[in-house]
Amino acid sequence: MRGHKALKSQRPRSQALHVLALQARGVSQAAPGRAGSSRWGRVGVRAPPLTRGGPGEPEPRLRPWGGNSPCPGPGPGSETRRNIVLSNPKKRNALSLAMLKSLQSDILHDADSNDLKVIIISAEGPVFSSGHDLKELTEEQGRDYHAEVFQTCSKVMMHIRNHPVPVIAMVNGLATAAGCQLVASCDIAVASDKSSFATPGVNIGLFCSTPGVALARAVPRKVALEMLFTGEPISAQEALLHGLLSKVVPEAELQEETMRIARKIASLSRPVVSLGKATFYKQLPQDLGTAYYLTSQAMVDNLALRDGQEGITAFLQKRKPVWSHEPA
Template identity: 50%
Template sequence: MGAPTTDKASTDTGSEPLVLRRDQDGVTTLTLNRPQARNALSMGLMAALQGELDAIHVDPSVKVVVLAGAGPAFCSGHDLKEMRANPGRDAVAAVFAQCSALMQRVTTLRQPVIARVHGIATAAGCQLVATCDLAYAADDARFATPGVNIGLFCSTPMVALSRAVGRKAAMEMLLLGDFVSAAEAEAQGLINKAVPASTLDDVVHGVAAKIASKSPLTLAIGKEAFYRQIEQDLASAYAYASEVMTTNMLARDAQEGIDAFIEKRQPTWCGQ
């Protein structure tokens, strides 16, 4: 029998929590909870989400994280009203510093992170999708980096976008600021798959459950190695990956997994 389902909420100064947390069978779903603002990334929301991720990073009970959005959209990007209300350089710089730290936390998190996308994912919301390890979207979802339309080039979203899709596709999104359909996003590699909205939850939960059945140690080793080697030259990447694989091979989970394969049985992971 799986672990019981629990619901938690991040601390918030208002009447509604900014991030909803749900834990079930090793899968933690974090839901951005500013539906009236299309889940715009206010400073409070970014801090709350980072706090949850920081806690998850050291929580061995969590095998996979799903990021979702409450209401009609996944995430509309930064909260421009909040930013215009605090237009000083220090305040603006703090927003982008917090966002950059949040995106890097997603990448450095031990657990794989899956984006569950519906409605729109624009600007920093599109950045969040591009940053996640995997992304699945409803087939009527739309994506954009529209900052150029309001005189604010999506430079920080560009960092994640340009690492997720080809250069020409990224520049087209950045220079035109137009919406891209879920089908186009899938073709470009921004998301893994576009599926009917009615099946989105089943698809995401199926992928998450399959990943959660793997060795958590192996997942952590592999995720870190993926992002480190991808920025290296070929020779350095092979040297690094060979060292990682040697270390991984000596882990108890690898030995258990290989023995289970040879003995034609299911492995029992210990996370070591």
């Protein structure tokens, strides 16, 4: 947000960062770990267990917001939002094995907690992510290590798809290869107008086959194949036109617009949103009849939720609903 004074930390620059921020009345419920102050209240930092990557790969560390990192802003009905920041700009936020494992840990942490309503993934520096760390893909690392890199990356993307809460990508810069895959895998993607996207692996002899999985499910087939066959980037406006992005805004408005969407989602019933997300992806590959059958059953299940009835009752009584967030 404009005017926000970023937290300063004495910790080394990390590869991935995870912040749980509770804006409600400036109260923090931080787990053991370092905590700092911000204009929005207390900010707690949890340090989940991380796994060391390949040879010579430093273990990722987690730290409070700093530098040009985005900061969650306040708002009516604000709930818990998890902000995950790719924080290795000197290496163009490459998705090393260590980074991927850190990202996986942060995404899965307390996934079933009713306090968690939305996740935002962003990055420091001019590159959102350049994709895999090519130093890990040399012959010296070996086939087994290569397999672990791609399998871990695939798991991260599937965790996003299967996560019970919406995951938003906030992009301000270049996203290539697995970085583009990460954007395509998120439920919502908001980007600045200076952002661009590419799957350039073919230019160095490594076809972007795994990024193509997410890309093909986000944009039309011919658009995906042109990106994969040529490696040429597309602009943010082109990405919006083809469905890779939800919105494109001026850079100065990126954080504000992303947080507006996050606050709106966070103000709603978690079990209703969670059921809706799961149902949407479940029906997507089905034929029309099966899709309507699945979604009809889901709407019946939705009505059985306490919040399903609360919302209807509140509407009929012309009042705002009071969500319990009770699961089925």
